[in-house]
Amino acid sequence: MASARFSKIFGAVNAGSFRISAMIMGLGENGELQVLGSGHRASQGIKRGYVTDMAAATYAIRDAVERAEKNAGTSVQSVWVGCTGAGLASEVSKVEIDIGGRRIEEEDIEQLLVAARDAIQPDGRMVLHAQPAHYTLDGAHGVANPKGLHAEQLGVDVHVMLADGAPVRNLTEAVQNAHLDVEAVVAAPLAAGHACLTDEERELGVAMVEIGGDATNVAVYAAGMLLGLKALPFGSSDITDAIASAFGIRRFQAERLKCVSGSAIASPTDHREMIPVNGPGDDQAGPVARGADDKNRIARAELVSIVTHNLSHLTNEISRALKEMGFAGARRGTVVLTGGGAEIAGLAEFTQGALGMPVRIGRPPALKGLPEAHATPGFTTLAGLCLYAADDPVDIRAIGPRRQASMRYGGAQKVSRIFQALREYF
Numbered sequence: 051m052a053s054a055r056f057s058k059i060f061g062a063v064n065a066g067s068f069r070i071s072a073m074i075m076g077l078g079e080n081g082e083l084q085v086l087g088s089g090h091r092a093s094q095g096i097k098r099g100y101v102t103d104m105a106a107a108t109y110a111i112r113d114a115v116e117r118a119e120k121n122a123g124t125s126v127q128s129v130w131v132g133c134t135g136a137g138l139a140s141e142v143s144k145v146e147i148d149i150g151g152r153r154i155e156e157e158d159i160e161q162l163l164v165a166a167r168d169a170i171q172p173d174g175r176m177v178l179h180a181q182p183a184h185y186t187l188d189g190a191h192g193v194a195n196p197k198g199l200h201a202e203q204l205g206v207d208v209h210v211m212l213a214d215g216a217p218v219r220n221l222t223e224a225v226q227n228a229h230l231d232v233e234a235v236v237a238a239p240l241a242a243g244h245a246c247l248t249d250e251e252r253e254l255g256v257a258m259v260e261i262g263g264d265a266t267n268v269a270v271y272a273a274g275m276l277l278g279l280k281a282l283p284f285g286s287s288d289i290t291d292a293i294a295s296a297f298g299i300r301r302f303q304a305e306r307l308k309c310v311s312g313s314a315i316a317s318p319t320d321h322r323e324m325i326p327v328n329g330p331g332d333d334q335a336g337p338v339a340r341g342a343d344d345k346n347r348i349a350r351a352e353l354v355s356i357v358t359h360n361l362s363h364l365t366n367e368i369s370r371a372l373k374e375m376g377f378a379g380a381r382r383g384t385v386v387l388t389g390g391g392a393e394i395a396g397l398a399e400f401t402q403g404a405l406g407m408p409v410r411i412g413r414p415p416a417l418k419g420l421p422e423a424h425a426t427p428g429f430t431t432l433a434g435l436c437l438y439a440a441d442d443p444v445d446i447r448a449i450g451p452r453r454q455a456s457m458r459y460g461g462a463q464k465v466s467r468i469f470q471a472l473r474e475y476f
């Protein structure tokens with residue numbers, strides 16, 4: 051049994067608009083992480099990251115988890131859940147306390163974290179995360195371990211992720227109705243960044259664009275934190291709908307055309323290449339696509355034109371969002387594309403030309419046991435949820451009684467863990 055070979059087992063669920071996926075990961079006694087099983091299915095009851103049909107969403111979540119459990123040969127009772135919608139917003143809270151030039155002790159760090167916890171002002175919204183990123187000594191950033199150093203003032207930068215409470219509670223209830231406990235609800239951009247961004251990129255500055263089915267999250271990282279986040283109401287499904295509308299075909303046919311023959315880069319041979327609208331299992335007597343020949347084939351150039359036209363709209367919105375978050379001019383850096391929409395052929399080259407910045411595709415890391423089919427940008431967030439769970443970052447709210455209502459905390463255990471971490475690292 052997997053439980054006998056691994057000291058810990060983590061379960062994760064990512065409920066997107068296009069697919070709902072689940073993964074089970076084990077932590078070996080040697081500290082090595084291994085994917086035990088994963089599974090996915092078409093999404094139901096989820097639209098732009100929001101639960102729109104509780105019964106359908108619950109069924110789809112349960113089905114995806116059962117597929118992962120079957121592949122893993124073990125079951126899970128609790129999962130870490132990715133949240134894409136819910137009006138996610140990222141903030142950085144800065145707090146300082148007076149030290150008076152003396153040596154910093156462990157008690158000073160504890161006092162600072164308590165002050166940082168009390169300084170969080172969610173303004174009626176739900177706090178998903180409140181994690182200390184790094185410390186400052188008299189305004190100097192980048193201090194990892196302030197204990198034993200002298201300073202007039204000791205500060206901390208805390209990354210706070212906010213969300214609308216009702217959508218998060220709906221997502222949590224859908225998971226709980228699937229007979230699963232919720233360990234935590236994790237912002238999808240945070241989980242995806244955990245999987246496809248390096249520590250150096252997050253420190254120096256990087257933009258991550260997660261292209262989902264119905265929405266695109268644009269996130270900016272710097273100084274090791276997620277500093278800015280903007281959600282765009284446009285995703286890869288909008289490109290699918292544009293193809294279906296232009297040719298008068300069904301959505302599943304348009305989706306296949308986009309994935310198999312679509313491209314963000316035009317080729318001189320596109321005008322000569324004719325691609326069939328119907329697949330091997332389609333009804334050959336169905337309606338003929340608009341502009342198709344007598345064999346129901348369309349010119350690949352027409353398909354590429356629709357894809358690139360819609361991508362131009364998306365990249366314009368991405369560029370505007372990056373400028374609003376200060377990721378422009380001398381401060382710009384690499385842009386990492388991830389999510390299912392990042393699997394369109396030639397997308398990195400197209401986006402690089404449109405944004406004028408270096409662009410690469412972000413995928414899950416090379417985890418032991420990760421199926422090749424799931425080592426793609428579309429499963430970055432799912433893998434990131436498991437990696438995030440394995441790291442289990444300390445949340446400063448665990449110091450006191452203020453906790454996210456949708457979480458399942460182990461009270462005294464969480465309090466004990468944060469003070470244990472302080473003793474170990476400071």
